[in-house]
Amino acid sequence: MKLNDSKLRELGIAVVQVEAQAIARLEEQINENFIAACKLLFNCKGRVVVTGMGKSGHIGGKIAATLASTGTPAFFVHPGEASHGDLGMITPADVVIALSNSGETTEVLTILPIIKRLGVPLIAITGNPDSTLGNLATVWLNVSVEQEACPLGLAPTSSTTAALVMGDALAVSLLEARGFTRDDFAMSHPGGSLGKRLLLRVSDIMHVGPELPLVPESALISHALLEMTEKKLGMTAVVEANNRVIGIFTDGDLRRMLGRNLDINMTPITEVMTLHCTVIAPDMLAAEALQIMEQKKINALIVVDQHQCAIGALNMHDLLIAGIV
Template sequence: MTYLQSAHRTFNNQIEALSHLKESLDENFTLACDILMQCKGKVVVSGMGKSGHIGNKMAATFASTGTPSFFMHPGEANHGDFGMLGKDDVVIAISNSGETHELVGLLPSIKRIQVPIIAITNNGDSSLAKFADVVLALGVQTEACSLGLAPTTSTTSTLVLGDALAISLLEAKGFTAQDFAFSHPGGALGKRLLLTVADVMVNGYAVPTTPVTATVKQALLDISSKGLGVTAIVDENNILVGIFSDGDLRRALDKRIDIHETSVSKVMTIGGVSTSASLLAVDAVNLMQNNRINALFVLNDEKQPTGALSMYMLLKAGVV
């Protein structure tokens, strides 16, 4: 048998098993979802060996999609970690054989505190199945492994079944992309949906401002001292009346103006593009790109510049 033939056989084995699992889903799956939806505590996933690895991933998927969850190692739970389990929790116990010693040994204690048990197993007559409140049977006939020994098809089926539970709960709870972002504050999606202009901008002394009565030379000094390539032109009440950028300077020099004598009000861009501190940072990126600018000012309700934002700041924050 060639490598490709072996690979195709493995794929076919697992596709067939998943198709069978899909068709076999019944009221037990619905009951499991109901138990999980009613859980007031956390979903505690437990399993040994390869089932434990799948359980870890399952718990992580639950946690990131709106169902608080963690993994409890059966071996460690038998030696103190059982205290992690609370009376308001639900246990998902995973064992292909349903007879895993470390896991089965926990079941009487779990039942004693009246915590519901959802079993994922390939053996409906096992000790695990008998202790469980609901059994999700895998129905795997053979592993993809030619020896029939290495957990392959059974672990794939368990993984997909866990995803099916998590997504069913996600949809039932009305979990949104915004909710997902809160679970992933350090990820790209989290930054795109959570970071606002206020989180990224500079403020206070770092904001370049120039009086509208100042000369072009003074505006240049303000630009160079703050390093944003632009300064906000403000009136006597510190209200933004315009901006002066390096682009405005080039156009002014083309007209051979005297930077020592000419008022910046004569060469500034009136008004200019600005934003509020509450705007999402990703929307600020779009605002800059649409207006072909690299920086903008953040105004308060009185139209006074309270912050400044550049494309470099957004890039550094991971928004771009």
């Protein structure tokens, strides 16, 4: 069969529509069973153990990862491996979430007697209300769908999407119930760009000590230019005797003064600096510093303490190297 652009688009839209309808119907299943499942997970003293076979297993792995990253300790156990030793990972303090659209997956059913013997609460996510898994569960969550998006009705599509959304609903509901914060989320995501944006402070990347560009208010323009050239941040702070910031001199100020025919060896920096410049605190998030730069269309910031004394500086390049931009 030849590829046909309109036909491909038509097929793609049909899949989206079928799966969207499946998710919409899932709203009816956010009921007393869902509340009971949330309470079991919230009160779990151990960890949440998620299991499932095949495509349900892939969905289960994602659900476990989402729970773990949002304040509910969880991990995935392959049911095939569980019956060969990995059941030792499950303790009486845990809660098990088992996924199987049919509710009759052999590998899952094989480990249920041990789970029940341990007295571990079992949450079943299945599309079959009369299944063995559903009947043995402490709580059954219905993710049945009218049809799969696969035109053959064979490949798990709508059913796996519904199971994934149900898992997300559990995880996010628990997140809210636990009072899980942005800082909590960042602590479990320190490696990626998201973690950096939520964790990295200005104090972690600012230039300090000998790297901090600053000149006294008595300095001449030539002195300020030398300081800017040496420190390579595209600016210098202008300070009083106690290092209290009174202004900033930037590359932009330099360009603006070129048309004034000023003698850089005779003119004080106070005549060309920018007064009332924007300053930031060291405990501010680096991502917030980036937002300030973008809003004010500036490329560098002076960092000050509670007395408005210069203690550091950073520019857009620093944020780029840190992975914030």
